[in-house]
Amino acid sequence: MNDQHIASAFDRDLEGIQAHVMKMGGLVEAAIGDAATSMQNRDEELAAEVRKGDKAVDALEDLINEQCANLIALRAPAAVDLRVVLSVMKIASNLERIGDYAKNMAKRTAVLVHMEQVEGAHSSLRRMAQEVQLMLKDVLDAFIQRDVALAQDVLERDQNIDQMYNALFREFLTFMMEDPRHITPCMHLHFMAKNTERMGDHVTAIAEQVIYLVTGSMPEEARPKATRLDA
Secondary structure (H helix, E strand, O other): OOHHHHHHHHHHHHHHHHHHHHHHHHHHHHHHHHHHHHHHHOOHHHHHHHHHHHHHHHHHHHHHHHHHHHHHHHHOOOHHHHHHHHHHHHHHHHHHHHHHHHHHHHHHHHHHOOOOOOOOOOHHHHHHHHHHHHHHHHHHHHHHHOOHHHHHHHHHHHHHHHHHHHHHHHHHHHHHHHOHHHHHHHHHHHHHHHHHHHHHHHHHHHHHHHHHHHHOOOOOOOOOOOOOOOO
16 A cells, blocks of 8 residues: 555545544534523523533544544554644543533533522623633634634633633622522522633633644643632
């Protein structure tokens, strides 16, 4: 088998794996949006769908890891090709973690719907989740297009997520001080905000992998982070 044939077979296999990554990314992106919507609308049925859908995300990660392992064993990629395969596995791992956080949000929604609603406490959290969802969409585009500039833009936007989290933290404290009945639901909402902030961290980790995939080195400067009030 000549080198050109081996290279084309590797490219075909890699394209198939990348298609699974994009499918996984699409499922996770939808899970973030649905988790936020179910929280704001107190929709138990939609929250249950998010929890159920996480199994498909986990299954795709397993499939991607299996296919990457087979690709390494059969094609013995070196240098740039090996870097791509390893980056894909790390991206899939981060997507799986984001999916877990969306599932955790949906679990708390199932509890929140049976508590007194805290008026005005949900819209800011949903906006934060929507921003993370948009960052994920952009970083997946950066991955498929090998766009370093877009990946860097996503990295820098993580600071906005940290600032939104801090604003929510203050907001929930205010609600709890104003009315003791708000303490338990606001604690759940705070954990949901923390889950969303963690999602943002994993999106930026994907952005770092995209930069590494294209350039061969991780970003030199640490990504900007706002000081968290609960740290």
